[in-house]
Amino acid sequence: MPIRPENRHRYPADWRKISSRIRFVRAAGRCECLGECGRGTHAGRCPNQHGAAAYGTGSRVVLTVAHLDHTPENCDPANLRAMCQGCHLHYDAEHHRQTAAATRRTAIEAAGQLALLEEGPPCSR
Numbered sequence: 001m002p003i004r005p006e007n008r009h010r011y012p013a014d015w016r017k018i019s020s021r022i023r024f025v026r027a028a029g030r031c032e033c034l035g036e037c038g039r040g041t042h043a044g045r046c047p048n049q050h051g052a053a054a055y056g057t058g059s060r061v062v063l064t065v066a067h068l069d070h071t072p073e074n075c076d077p078a079n080l081r082a083m084c085q086g087c088h089l090h091y092d093a094e095h096h097r098q099t100a101a102a103t104r105r106t107a108i109e110a111a112g113q114l115a116l117l118e119e120g121p122p123c124s125r
Contacts, residue, residue, distance in 0.1 A: 003072075010072040018075050019065045023050065027082035029063060036068075037087035048084035057086075064088045070095045 003011060012018065023029065031046035041056065048054050050063035066083045067074060070092070083091060 007072060012073075012075055015075070018080070022065050022077065022080050023063045023082045026077070027063070030082070031061075031063065031084040031087055032082045033084070033087035033091070036081075037083065037090040038093075039087065039090045046084060046087055048086070050084075054084065054086060061085070066091055 003015075026032075029050040031048040033042075033046040034044065035042065037046075048061045048063075050061055052061050053059070054061045062085045063082055064085055066081045066088045068079050068081055071079075
């Protein structure tokens with residue numbers, strides 16, 4: 001996955017080397033997802049290989065590196081997993097929803113709007 005410009009400072013200077021080592025040395029070019037992505041489309045290790053046709057869709061597989069704790073600063077190999085783009089997107093989906101919601105709340109509050117309670121007791125009269 002491309003690194004968003006506003007997050008680039010969170011990655012170490014040698015991120016390309018770290019990413020390449022995880023994807024092509026440790027994972028040998030194959031997705032390391034064992035189902036933690038939650039897609040439910042593969043039993044055991046995902047069969048997708050970098051550059052090959054993806055199972056189910058036929059699109060070209062791009063192997064990425066996921067931070068299991070969603071923290072780019074944590075580049076411990078145990079926190080990194082080579083994942084095809086499909087598994088990576090599914091693995092990060094909830095994190096992306098939470099981040100987008102926080103960004104929307106911040107923008108609304110910065111514009112001087114009152115945020116509505118997402119959950120809570122009904123208003124009393």
